[in-house]
Amino acid sequence: MRPENTLAAFRYSLGLPEVSTLEMDIGITGDDRIVVSHDRAVNGAHCVDTAPVRPGDPLFPYVGKQIRQLTLAQLKTVDCGSRTPPELPEQVAVPGERIPTLAEVFDLVRRSGRDDVRLNIETKISPTADDTAPYRQMTAQLVAAIERAGFAGRATVQSFDWRTIRLAKAIDPRIETVALVWQYGPQECATVADECSLQAVYGDPSVKSPWTGGLDWWKYRDLGKLVRAAGASTVSANWQVHDPNQVKVPDADWYRRTDPAYYSGPGVPVLEQRYGLKVVPYTVDDEATMQRVIDLGVTGLISDDPDLLIAVARRSGLR
Template identity: 25%
Template structure:
C-alpha cells in the first residue's frame, strides 16, 4: 500500500518531464528525477505479443518514426522504433521502453503512477490480462508501496482490487465527479481521483476529500490552471513542466 503521508502538493511528471523530453521515454523519466518530481505518470499498452509497452497512443504514428497500431506490432518491432526524433533530433536514440525497464530505472528514486489504457482492457479476463501482468510485475519488483495504478476503465481497477487488497488505485475521468464516481471510489476502495483540471470545482474536491480520496488533476495539452487548482486544496498536480507546480504560470 502506498504511504499516506505524501508530499503536498505532489509533483507528478506527466508522461515523464514531457515539456523538455520526448514523452514516455527513459530520458523523460530520468529528467523528472532530476527536476525533483515526486512521482512519474506513464501509460501502458499491450503489444501484439502481449508485452507491457510504455506509450500513450493506440498507434505509434505520433511519437515514433513508425506507423500502425501498437497492438499490431511485436515488442521486437516496437523496440526498434525511434521514439525521440519527433521531439528533437538529439533524442534519436530513445526507444519505446517496457514497463519493466522503467520500473528498474526509477525504483527507489520516485513513485510511479501507471495508467493502463482502456483499449488494453479485455472483458473476458484472460490469465495474462494487462492488469494482471502489471500487478505481477509490480510485485516482482517489490514496488507495491511505490506504485499507483489508474485508468479510465474502472472495471479494470475493480479486477485489480480483487487481486490485491492493498494496491493503490486511482479513478481517471474527464467529467465532473458525480454519485457514480463516488460509488466506484468506494467500490474499489480507491486511493485517488485524477480529473481533467477543467471540470474540477471546490465542491468536488471537498466531496472526494470527505471520502478520503486524494485529488490529482491532470494537465490538458500542456495547460493547467495551477493557481486555481492549488487554491482548491488539491493534493497534487499531473503536469508537463515543473514550473506548473507553482502558482505562477510558465
C-alpha cells in the same frame, strides 16, 4: 522536458527533487510484453519508423499500427525521441529513444536511488473498442509485473476503464488505484464518447456509462461516493470537474475551456475530508490554470511541464 513515456523523460524527471511521482501509460504487445506508450497505436505525431525488424516484414511501417499487433522487437525499431510537438516548444528531442518496457522503467527508478518516487501506471484500454489486449489479461499482467519488481507499495494503477482498477484491487489489495474521469457537458456528451465517462450522454439517466466498471453515476450522483464504490483512493479528472465557480469560456484546447456544466460535485474539500480521497487533476500545462487548480485545494496536479509546475507550486508554498 523530454519526449513523453521515454526513458529519457523519466530520467530527467528523476533528476528533479520536487518530482514525487512518475506517470506513464502501458499496453501489451503481440508477444505479451508490457510496454510504456501513451497511445493504443504507435503515434506518428511522436514516433517515426527507422527500418523493419527483418527485410520484407509485411507489418512495416509500424507507425499507426496497434501496439497489440506488433512484437517488442518490431516496436523497438521505432524512434520516439526525434519528434517534438509544436505545442511544447520547451521539449528537447532525444533522437533514437525507443519505446521502453515497463521492466526497463522499474530498473531505471531502482538504479536512480529515488526510493521516494512513486509510479502511477495507466492501463491504456477502452471498453468501447477492441484494439488492445483484453482488460483481464492487461490487468493481471500489470499487477504481476508490479509485484515481481517489488513495487506493490509504491505503484498505483489508474484507468478511465474502471474495470481494470477494480480488478487490480481485487488481485492485490496493497496496490492503490486511481479512478480517472473525463467529463464535460451537453455539447461534448451528445453520444457515448471518451469525452464523458460519468454521464455517457449528459443529463440522460437512461444511458449507462461503459467506463465506470459496472457502477452507475445515476445511482450515486456524487463523485466521492462513486469513486469510493470503485475501491479507489484517488480521483484524477480533467480539472474542470472540480471547479464550481467556472464560467463559460470556449477554447480549442480541452484543458483551457470552461463551462459550469463541467462541474461534477462535490467540491475538492468534501472529496478529501469526507471521503478521504486524494484529488489529482490532469493535465495542466499553463501557469494561470495551474494556480487556479492549486487554489482549489487539490492534493496534487499532473502536468507535462514539470519545470513550470514546480515553479508555480513553490510560489504557493507547496511541494
